[in-house]
Amino acid sequence: MAEPVPRMADFRKSRWFALVWAVPAAIVLVSVAVLGAQWLRSLPAMQSFITQFPGQSSLPAGTPVGFPAWLAWQHGLNAFIMLFIIRSGWQVRTLTRPDAYWTRNNKGMIRTKGSPVRISLNLWLHLSLDTLWIINGVVFYALLFVTGQWGRLVPVHWDIFPNAISAGIQYASLNWPVENGWSNYNALQVLSYFLVVFIAAPLALITGLRMSPGLAAHFNPLHRAFPLSAARKIHFATMVFFVAFIVVHVTLVFATGALNNLNHMYAVNNGQSWLGFAIFSASLVLMIVAWIAARPFVLRSIAGRIGTVSR
Numbered sequence: 001m002a003e004p005v006p007r008m009a010d011f012r013k014s015r016w017f018a019l020v021w022a023v024p025a026a027i028v029l030v031s032v033a034v035l036g037a038q039w040l041r042s043l044p045a046m047q048s049f050i051t052q053f054p055g056q057s058s059l060p061a062g063t064p065v066g067f068p069a070w071l072a073w074q075h076g077l078n079a080f081i082m083l084f085i086i087r088s089g090w091q092v093r094t095l096t097r098p099d100a101y102w103t104r105n106n107k108g109m110i111r112t113k114g115s116p117v118r119i120s121l122n123l124w125l126h127l128s129l130d131t132l133w134i135i136n137g138v139v140f141y142a143l144l145f146v147t148g149q150w151g152r153l154v155p156v157h158w159d160i161f162p163n164a165i166s167a168g169i170q171y172a173s174l175n176w177p178v179e180n181g182w183s184n185y186n187a188l189q190v191l192s193y194f195l196v197v198f199i200a201a202p203l204a205l206i207t208g209l210r211m212s213p214g215l216a217a218h219f220n221p222l223h224r225a226f227p228l229s230a231a232r233k234i235h236f237a238t239m240v241f242f243v244a245f246i247v248v249h250v251t252l253v254f255a256t257g258a259l260n261n262l263n264h265m266y267a268v269n270n271g272q273s274w275l276g277f278a279i280f281s282a283s284l285v286l287m288i289v290a291w292i293a294a295r296p297f298v299l300r301s302i303a304g305r306i307g308t309v310s311r
Helices: 004-013 022-041 044-052 069-094 121-146 160-172 187-211 216-222 228-255 258-267 275-293 296-303
Strands: 101-104 118-120 307-310
Touching: 022 044, 022 160, 044 160, 069 121, 069 228, 069 258, 069 275, 101 121, 118 121, 121 187, 121 296, 160 187, 187 228, 228 258, 258 275, 296 307
Parallel strands: none
Antiparallel strands: 101 118, 101 307
């Protein structure tokens, strides 16, 4: 009878135990939100409010209709990179004994007090993926403003806020707002995407730079204004936000018209064919294969080509 005790103790010490509380908490929060929203929608005042603000705000003049091919490619690449950024970031935070360490071995290596920085293999992967994510983001920002697609993500009218509240209540009551994502997102989507693209992403970058090995020492003059401990907390909170956004985003993509939504972002059309689903499925298979392949011995082999890997 004494044998299960250490097993439970080991589980409590694992990096997965920290996530156990999230499942029952999410079920309770979702249940309360749905019941509360359905009660609100039964009130005449709320029905009048939704009629006045159906959930969508007008776009700036000249905003293009539909999605260009470059946006579909960037969306898929960003999803792939973010998956492994979150995975490697969680491993950096929770693993107390890394599988290996990596040291850059060329003349341009990052140094602290004259010595090369030695980091865990998981942190090496995290920083490498961050670099790809930043490059992809710079290209995204440039094309977003050059092509006028920014108009779909940047709020320009004050009615965006009451319309967002309306859309949120409609979502929560499980009676979805009218979807027309090909030409215009609803107000809640606009605010969510604006927060992700223009607030959360830069915040992740700034806090990541503050924590970066070899660069942290250069922030010493700003330590009081921006301490390392604060950067860590904000960086982790930003990761939690990204995870929550991805879960809600993917859920709504499938719940509010999967074929049409997947065609928008993967097949670049406004139809009901299975092409978008097929491309999405292929990308999902690629993610699964990459997830399985990202084993320590594979990472050691890749990292060893551009540095020194030690156990």
